[in-house]
Amino acid sequence: MDVAIIGLGMHPFGRTDGVSGLEQGAYAARKALEDAGVDWSDMQFAYGGSAAAGNADALVSKLGLTGLQFINVANGCATGGSALQSAYMAIQSGMFDIGMAVGFDKHPRGAFTVDPEASGLGKWYGDIGMALTPQFFGMKIQRYMHEFGISEDALVRVAVKNYRNGVLNPNAWRKKAFSYEDVATSDMVADPLRKYMFCSPAEGGCAMILCRADKARQYTSKPVFLKAVSVKTRNFGSFEVFTQAQALNRADAPTMKASKAAFEFAGIGPEDIDVAQLQDTESGAEIMHMAENGFCKDGEQEKWLREGYTEINGKLPVNTDGGCLANGEPIGASGLRQVHEIALQLRGDAGARQVPNQPKTGYTHVYGAPGLSGVTILSR
Amino acid sequence: MAINVANSEPIAEGLFTWPSNDPRLLGSKCNNCGVVVFPAQSSCPACSSTSTETIELERKGKLWTYTIQCFLPNRPPYEGPETPATFKPFGVGYVELPDQTRVEARIKTNDVSKLKIGMDMELVVEKFMERNGKDVVAFFFQPADELN
Numbered sequence: 001m002d003v004a005i006i007g008l009g010m011h012p013f014g015r016t017d018g019v020s021g022l023e024q025g026a027y028a029a030r031k032a033l034e035d036a037g038v039d040w041s042d043m044q045f046a047y048g049g050s051a052a053a054g055n056a057d058a059l060v061s062k063l064g065l066t067g068l069q070f071i072n073v074a075n076g077c078a079t080g081g082s083a084l085q086s087a088y089m090a091i092q093s094g095m096f097d098i099g100m101a102v103g104f105d106k107h108p109r110g111a112f113t114v115d116p117e118a119s120g121l122g123k124w125y126g127d128i129g130m131a132l133t134p135q136f137f138g139m140k141i142q143r144y145m146h147e148f149g150i151s152e153d154a155l156v157r158v159a160v161k162n163y164r165n166g167v168l169n170p171n172a173w174r175k176k177a178f179s180y181e182d183v184a185t186s187d188m189v190a191d192p193l194r195k196y197m198f199c200s201p202a203e204g205g206c207a208m209i210l211c212r213a214d215k216a217r218q219y220t221s222k223p224v225f226l227k228a229v230s231v232k233t234r235n236f237g238s239f240e241v242f243t244q245a246q247a248l249n250r251a252d253a254p255t256m257k258a259s260k261a262a263f264e265f266a267g268i269g270p271e272d273i274d275v276a277q278l279q280d281t282e283s284g285a286e287i288m289h290m291a292e293n294g295f296c297k298d299g300e301q302e303k304w305l306r307e308g309y310t311e312i313n314g315k316l317p318v319n320t321d322g323g324c325l326a327n328g329e330p331i332g333a334s335g336l337r338q339v340h341e342i343a344l345q346l347r348g349d350a351g352a353r354q355v356p357n358q359p360k361t362g363y364t365h366v367y368g369a370p371g372l373s374g375v376t377i378l379s380r
Numbered sequence: 381m382a383i384n385v386a387n388s389e390p391i392a393e394g395l396f397t398w399p400s401n402d403p404r405l406l407g408s409k410c411n412n413c414g415v416v417v418f419p420a421q422s423s424c425p426a427c428s429s430t431s432t433e434t435i436e437l438e439r440k441g442k443l444w445t446y447t448i449q450c451f452l453p454n455r456p457p458y459e460g461p462e463t464p465a466t467f468k469p470f471g472v473g474y475v476e477l478p479d480q481t482r483v484e485a486r487i488k489t490n491d492v493s494k495l496k497i498g499m500d501m502e503l504v505v506e507k508f509m510e511r512n513g514k515d516v517v518a519f520f521f522q523p524a525d526e527l528n
Binding site: 131142143193 | 425
């Protein structure tokens with residue numbers, strides 16, 4: 001059973017004082033229902049996630065106590081992607097015809113606070129100052145730059161591009177373009193990564209309605225089909241966040257495995273993708289994920305960025321809505337935002353940031369601690 | 381910082397030999413596949429075997445990658461002694477111990493700007509903070525050229 005996305009809803013990302021995370025989730029859910037032309041009472045199931053704004057299933061008290069199957073999803077930064085994958089399986093299995101994937105969050109300001117013991121680490125790891133995700137991002141790209149000749153220039157270009165795209169996105173948090181110099185001279189956070197190369201924890205909500213593909217046109221003239229969904233966790237030897245010791249023999253990253261599985265399932269390759277969302281927790285992540293997802297070879301990113309291949313009018317536009325950099329990261333909603341953007345692009349509804357030439361096939365990739373990736377391939 | 385060994389405790393039990401004049405990190409080696417991990421654990425994350433033995437790790441290695449932590453980490457969980465006024469950026473990196481594993485550690489150095497991938501590093505165990513009237517000692521790696 002193929003699966004279609006027939007409704008999209010979003011509460012703008014950023015900071016919305018006075019509105020709870022749950023209310024932002026309910027707003028996004030109502031928008032998605034309206035977009036699909038269905039009612040909450042039509043939903044046979046929902047999968048939802050929130051990391052810091054309460055249990056997602058509390059949404060039923062806002063949307064209506066209809067008795068549907070509602071399952072909470074918690075999977076780090078990949079929570080949204082995991083909610084979508086669960087919804088996909090619920091329909092693909094034939095168990096349900098129509099339902100919702102939803103996520104929302106509202107994080108305090110500043111870097112994410114990590115509880116080392118909840119991640120299976122010793123308390124000492126936090127005591128001594130190593131339970132910080134920016135350190136991992138800094139160390140991973142530092143090594144990558146050393147091995148593949150990536151320069152600081154590439155890090156700056158990614159950030160400048162994503163903030164520039166954010167200006168074109170009414171739902172983005174950061175709607176301010178930063179100059180090359182702004183980014184290149186911002187404070188160092190975790191060498192070689194600077195302040196404006198990082199996304200921040202944020203707020204927001206995102207929801208989508210999924211249904212059996214053979215029923216999609218009852219609801220919309222512009223369904224978007226999920227051609228593949230894949231979630232993979234780390235293998236022994238991949239270089240992941242909060243790894244106290246790394247194996248000498250490097251294994252493929254979970255992103256590489258999720259990407260390969262998704263392309264195989266969809267029966268297409270990276271060259272068939274017209275527009276992509278790649279997890280850009282920071283500039284370095286987008287660069288490495290370009291290669292880990294199979295779009296270019298290690299080291300080719302220098303040229304890709306210099307020549308503008310990943311710009312909105314380039315050969316593979318990446319993070320057309322501004323990515324995590326311009327939208328911030330409300331964990332529960334972030335992975336769904338990526339799918340929301342690709343679905344808009346494929347529908348031709350992306351407004352000022354619409355990719356030209358009617359893109360047909362799109363791709364999303366989310367990465368989360370402690371080392372998992374979720375990939376989707378979508379087409380119209 | 382000088383350590384009063386009698387009035388000291390390790391930041392966690394089982395990470396390194398202590399008290400000792402020549403402290404070593406304690407890892408474990410899988411009796412089935414030979415993979416070495418740190419900290420020591422009773423099962424193998426590579427082959428799922430539940431037969432491992434605790435071993436002392438090499439003291440010397442090479443810096444495989446690093447970063448510089450430029451802001452004071454959040455408390456909790458951080459317990460370092462600095463204040464916003466006294467905080468100085470510190471290094472964190474992975475040190476490759478020959479034929480064993482790459483250990484993540486804080487880097488002790490006089491000059492973070494001189495850190496470089498491939499440089500020779502050595503284990504040091506030093507006072508990190510005080511807790512309940514005792515010196516809490518932790519492990520660090522330091523550039524070898526600062527020690528010799």
